[in-house]
Amino acid sequence: MLPLFSSFTLKGIPVKNRVIMPPMVCPGCAGSDGFATKRNIDHYRERAEGGAGIIVTEATAVRKIGRLSPTQLGIWSDDCIEGLRQISLTVKSFGAVSLIQIHHAGLVTPEAVTDEPLGPSANPQDVRSRSLTVEEIREIKEDFIRGALRAQQAGFDGVQIHGAHGYLISQFASTYYNQREDEYGGTLEGRMRLAVEIIEGIRKACGDSFLIAYRLGANSPTLEDGIEIARYLDQKPIDLLDVSHGGSRITLPRPPKGFDYNWICYSGTEIKKAVKLPVGIVNEIRTPERANFLIENNLTDFVNIGRPILADPHWVSKAQHHEEMIVACLNCKPRCKWYFDSADCPALHIRMKNEVII
Numbered sequence: 001m002l003p004l005f006s007s008f009t010l011k012g013i014p015v016k017n018r019v020i021m022p023p024m025v026c027p028g029c030a031g032s033d034g035f036a037t038k039r040n041i042d043h044y045r046e047r048a049e050g051g052a053g054i055i056v057t058e059a060t061a062v063r064k065i066g067r068l069s070p071t072q073l074g075i076w077s078d079d080c081i082e083g084l085r086q087i088s089l090t091v092k093s094f095g096a097v098s099l100i101q102i103h104h105a106g107l108v109t110p111e112a113v114t115d116e117p118l119g120p121s122a123n124p125q126d127v128r129s130r131s132l133t134v135e136e137i138r139e140i141k142e143d144f145i146r147g148a149l150r151a152q153q154a155g156f157d158g159v160q161i162h163g164a165h166g167y168l169i170s171q172f173a174s175t176y177y178n179q180r181e182d183e184y185g186g187t188l189e190g191r192m193r194l195a196v197e198i199i200e201g202i203r204k205a206c207g208d209s210f211l212i213a214y215r216l217g218a219n220s221p222t223l224e225d226g227i228e229i230a231r232y233l234d235q236k237p238i239d240l241l242d243v244s245h246g247g248s249r250i251t252l253p254r255p256p257k258g259f260d261y262n263w264i265c266y267s268g269t270e271i272k273k274a275v276k277l278p279v280g281i282v283n284e285i286r287t288p289e290r291a292n293f294l295i296e297n298n299l300t301d302f303v304n305i306g307r308p309i310l311a312d313p314h315w316v317s318k319a320q321h322h323e324e325m326i327v328a329c330l331n332c333k334p335r336c337k338w339y340f341d342s343a344d345c346p347a348l349h350i351r352m353k354n355e356v357i358i
Helices: 038-049 078-093 134-153 168-173 193-206 223-233 263-274 288-296 307-311 315-320 346-357
Strands: 008-010 013-015 019-021 054-061 097-103 158-163 211-217 240-244 279-282 302-304
Touching: 038 054, 038 078, 054 078, 078 097, 078 134, 097 134, 097 211, 134 158, 134 193, 158 168, 158 193, 168 193, 193 211, 211 223, 223 240, 223 263, 240 263, 240 302, 263 279, 288 302, 307 315, 307 346
Parallel strands: 019 054, 019 302, 054 097, 097 158, 158 211, 211 240, 240 279, 279 302
Antiparallel strands: 008 013
16 A cells, blocks of 8 residues: 555544645635535535545635635634534545634735735735734634634534635734734744634633644745744644745745755655654645655655645545546646636536546
């Protein structure tokens, strides 16, 4: 058996293989009420059936005015629980560990959602924005904790805190965004205070058996900063560190010669060396061979297979059984067509054509 399909245990919870389906927004699936729809549920059912060991439900807003878009999935109200329960139960029925990513967009909250985006400090490039007061920060902390409690009530095995991609938690962690001089800024401890208060609050509210994953922005704003943050989080009560990018493209690390993966993957492998926590890495791991190499050589504990699983929901099971009919992601330019409308994804039409032929 390939190392990619070996089992792993997260805090006593068995994971059947090393593949994570990362949180990827399904555009237009949820409505303005934030409720999960049949289209959301069917989307996760098909991919859970496809065999991933961990499935992370897409970025789910803990506060209505902190959404990525007017149709982002929500967890800001008890009314959201029932729809989310249908996702978690569906995912778990196929033997996958079910996490949900809890999220606040912060300074990049779009105008369609709020006239006043909030963050650790005002964004000098956006006159609409302003810095949060300490009282507002503590309110958002409680939003994250209540969101995690709702996730637990909905049957998820745990949550993933979105601390990457230049969103709110990532903004607080980064010296690029955070210019505060109070207890939520300045030193590493200050910049990570909100994240740690959320982590500790979730652990206290949800108990020791509830999984807490953290998605870390590796360049925050440099890889050296990301490694420092990872080491700091390594001492906190979390169970999985999932490494992606930090939102800023000002300072990008350069992989060494001979490293056949991009800078985001490279950053994850460097962070893996620095911590004891299990680590997942992501980005352009398109083939089973590339995924297996990373696991086999102990460069990571988990691989996130993102767009390839959007393109072919059965990517994992096909890879495990050496099937040749994997429908590849076509890496559409200038941007993935899925994120405009999943129905426009060329891979979907290829799959439909193949199913007719078969």
